[in-house]
Amino acid sequence: MRTDPPEMWRVKEMTRRRLLQVTAGAGAGVLLSKLGLIGEAIAASEAGGSVTVFTSAGQRWELPERGVLPLFEKKFPNIKVNLRPIPHGEANPKIQVTMKAKSDAFDVVFAEYGQWPAMHALGALTDLTPYLENDSAWRDDYFSDVPEPVSSLYRVPADPKGTCYGLTPDGNAEVCFYRADIFEKKGMKVPETWPEAIEAAKELHDPKNNQYGFITTMRRGLYAGWQFWAVHASYGGTWFDKEEKGGWKPAFNNDAGHKALEVLKKLMEYAHPVTVNAIDDECNAALGNGSAVYAPIEWGTGILNDKSFTKFSDVIKADITPRGETSAGVHRPLMGGLGMFIPSYSKNKDAAFEWVKWCCSGDKTDPEIGRLWVDNRGQPARVSLLSKYAGDRAFFTGLQKGFPKAVAFVSLIPEAFVVSELLGNETTEVLTGGKSIEAALKAMDDGVAKVMRDSGYYA
Numbered sequence: 193m194r195t196d197p198p199e200m201w202r203v204k205e206m207t208r209r210r211l212l213q214v215t216a217g218a219g220a221g222v223l224l225s226k227l228g229l230i231g232e233a234i235a236a237s238e239a240g241g242s243v244t245v246f247t248s249a250g251q252r253w254e255l256p257e258r259g260v261l262p263l264f265e266k267k268f269p270n271i272k273v274n275l276r277p278i279p280h281g282e283a284n285p286k287i288q289v290t291m292k293a294k295s296d297a298f299d300v301v302f303a304e305y306g307q308w309p310a311m312h313a314l315g316a317l318t319d320l321t322p323y324l325e326n327d328s329a330w331r332d333d334y335f336s337d338v339p340e341p342v343s344s345l346y347r348v349p350a351d352p353k354g355t356c357y358g359l360t361p362d363g364n365a366e367v368c369f370y371r372a373d374i375f376e377k378k379g380m381k382v383p384e385t386w387p388e389a390i391e392a393a394k395e396l397h398d399p400k401n402n403q404y405g406f407i408t409t410m411r412r413g414l415y416a417g418w419q420f421w422a423v424h425a426s427y428g429g430t431w432f433d434k435e436e437k438g439g440w441k442p443a444f445n446n447d448a449g450h451k452a453l454e455v456l457k458k459l460m461e462y463a464h465p466v467t468v469n470a471i472d473d474e475c476n477a478a479l480g481n482g483s484a485v486y487a488p489i490e491w492g493t494g495i496l497n498d499k500s501f502t503k504f505s506d507v508i509k510a511d512i513t514p515r516g517e518t519s520a521g522v523h524r525p526l527m528g529g530l531g532m533f534i535p536s537y538s539k540n541k542d543a544a545f546e547w548v549k550w551c552c553s554g555d556k557t558d559p560e561i562g563r564l565w566v567d568n569r570g571q572p573a574r575v576s577l578l579s580k581y582a583g584d585r586a587f588f589t590g591l592q593k594g595f596p597k598a599v600a601f602v603s604l605i606p607e608a609f610v611v612s613e614l615l616g617n618e619t620t621e622v623l624t625g626g627k628s629i630e631a632a633l634k635a636m637d638d639g640v641a642k643v644m645r646d647s648g649y650y651a
Contacts, residue, residue, distance in 0.1 A: 240270030241540040243547050246287065247302040249277035251495065251569040252362060253530060257302075257551060259568030260561050264550050271543045291316040296537040299544040304530050305345035308357060309604060311533065312348045317357040318534040323545045324356065330549065333556045334359065337574045339595040346531040350604055360531035361551040361565060363573030365598045366422060366513055367492045367525065367590030371485040373507040385517040386423065386455045389488045393462040396486050405462035407484040409471050409491065410623070414609065417616030418526060418601055422489050422513065423452035428520030431603040431611070431640075440649040442640035444615070445633040451516060453622050453629045459488075460623050468623065476501075479508060489513050491528060492594075494569055497585045510590030512597070525594040526601035529573060555580075607643050614639045 247253050254277040261273055276298070278286055287303055291314050303311075311317050324331040335343055340352055342363055347354030370382060374396065383389040397405030409415045421431075429448030433441040443449075460467065464484045466474045476495055478484035480502035495501045496508045513525040532548045534541050554574040555562045565572060566581045575592060582588040602608035618636050621627040627635070644650065 240268075241543045242272045242274060243299045243540060243544050244274045244276060244297065245300040245302065245547065246283075246290070246298040247275055247277050248280040248283050248530070250280070252364075252571055253277075253280075253302055256361070256565045256568045256570030259564040259570075260551060263558065263560055263564065264547065267550075268543075268546055271546060273547055287311075291535060291537075294537050296535070296539050298535055299538040299540050300532050300534055300547055302362075302530055302532050304528075305350075305358075305360075306602065306604070306608070308346060308348060308350070308531075308533070310606070312357065316533075316535050316537070317348070318536050318538070318541055320356045320359065320534070320545070320548075323549075327549075330553070330556055334552060334554075334574075337554060337556075337576050338363075339573075339575060341527065341598055342529060342573050342595055345527070345529065345600070346533075350600075358531040358533040359548055359552040360529060360573045361570065362530045363571055363578075363591055363595065364492050364528035365525045365591055365594040366489050366528075367510040367587055367594055368513050369479060369487040369490050369496060369508055369510055369587070369590075371482075371504065371507055372509040373504075374485050382511045383488065383514050385521065386426070386451075386514050387517050389514045390455065390458045393459055393486055393488075397462040402483050404464035404478075404484050405486055406459045407464040407467050407470065407475050407478055407487050408459075408489050409475055410456075410460075410463075410467050410620075411469050411471050412620040413616045414612050415471055415616060416619040416623075417612040417614070419489055420452055420456065420615050420619040421601070421612070422524070422526050423455050423516075424448050425524040425526070425599050426514065426521060427451045427516035427518060428522060435603065435605075440644050442637040442644070444636040444640070447518075448516070448520070449633045449636070450629055451518070453619065453632065456619065457623060457629070468620075480504070489525070492571060492587050492591050494571060494585055494587060497587060498569075508586065510587035512590060512593040523594075523597045525598045527595075527598035528601060607647055610643055611640050614643070 247257060254275060257275055264273065283303065284307065287301055287307060290297060291311060338360065342360065344350050344352055344354065346358030346360055347356050368382065378395065380392060380395065383392045393405035408419055410419055427448035430443050433439050433443050464478050466478055472491055472493065475487060475490055476493060479487060479496055482504055497505050499505045512523050515521040515523045532551065534544045534548065538544055550557065550561065553561050554572065554577050562577050566577060572578055578588040578592040602612055615636055618632040622629055622632045
């Protein structure tokens with residue numbers, strides 16, 4: 193008979209294949225083991241050497257880093273930073289393989305917060321506490337400026353008292369995108385509740401003139417599952433009755449779940465044709481070309497405020513996502529975002545921390561860092577930067593409103609993506625007429641219960 197608590201033996205039994213599965217996206221479990229090495233902070237002037245950075249390629253991640261790099265090189269001429277961009281869709285499994293192998297190939301990894309629990313289980317994370325204590329003024333500025341719901345995601349466990357294993361220069365959450373010019377012309381206000389959102393979509397819908405009243409990332413599987421969860425959460429829903437021993441019973445087949453599927457089904461009557469198979473790229477293209485004019489639950493992106501991408505950049509605005517109209521209803525956008533950790537296998541942790549700190553500095557170290565991060569397509573996690581640059585990037589307003597109310601886009605367990613896929617498949621069955629709402633919700637609870645039972649949560 194096992195004597196370890198379930199959380200511990202689930203960690204011990206995770207195979208390489210299992211780790212790859214549970215971290216294929218941005219979520220994994222908050223594990224309790226406290227592995228990893230603690231580096232000793234030294235004075236910045238003594239730091240030197242080469243820092244190799246694993247980063248997702250392109251906008252939001254690689255480009256902002258390249259933007260602040262020349263300034264860093266002037267400040268730290270003895271540190272050579274080598275950016276190694278990887279296509280975002282390939283990043284998570286490659287991080288897993290590299291850290292599982294205990295490779296010292298990377299000194300900084302820029303990754304989704306869902307990686308932290310699995311990385312912690314592998315002993316791949318460096319405790320940043322001693323480095324932060326070495327510059328308490330910078331530390332206090334960072335944690336006062338980055339909202340607690342964001343900064344806590346890079347701790348283990350993921351709460352304000354958890355050990356800090358990462359810092360983040362990157363923030364994201366779902367927002368409500370809308371065409372302010374059309375809303376103003378029609379005398380419409382940004383909807384507060386889902387019934388108001390449905391009415392707005394109906395009013396905006398004009399397919400004869402290639403204008404559609406609703407769009408979101410509703411591709412079957414993970415994406416549809418996350419949008420169901422977004423609306424479910426806004427009606428006070430949760431994944432489980434409680435996330436502790438004696439709990440873990442799925443909580444989808446209830447009033448909140450029924451409301452969520454009902455809302456999505458009604459919104460789909462006014463959906464842009466690409467919606468049923470859309471992820472971010474398809475949504476951004478439709479909003480950018482003007483055929484979609486309202487996206488009440490869509491991931492934040494600066495590309496819609498980019499004049500080179502869309503002629504509507506000045507009139508595409510962002511606000512907080514709608515809430516349920518019931519007494520349990522609340523604005524509850526899903527939280528995204530990436531942060532930086534220093535692998536415990538790195539041989540140059542001190543120089544690596546200087547790069548992490550630089551990217552996460554905002555205006556604290558030098559206002560030019562914050563400006564360059566934003567100018568090069570970054571999405572800051574710091575409230576000060578979101579406020580300062582909201583005039584040029586309207587979606588920053590949506591992020592700033594959403595961060596304090598946001599919820600993690602998956603429950604932080606190793607089975608999160610298996611559950612998300614299941615939720616999405618059942619959601620699509622409803623939206624395409626394959627199942628009734630009642631049948632889909634029952635299938636959600638039954639399917640998730642089987643996943644949790646097979647994983648030993650009910651032992």
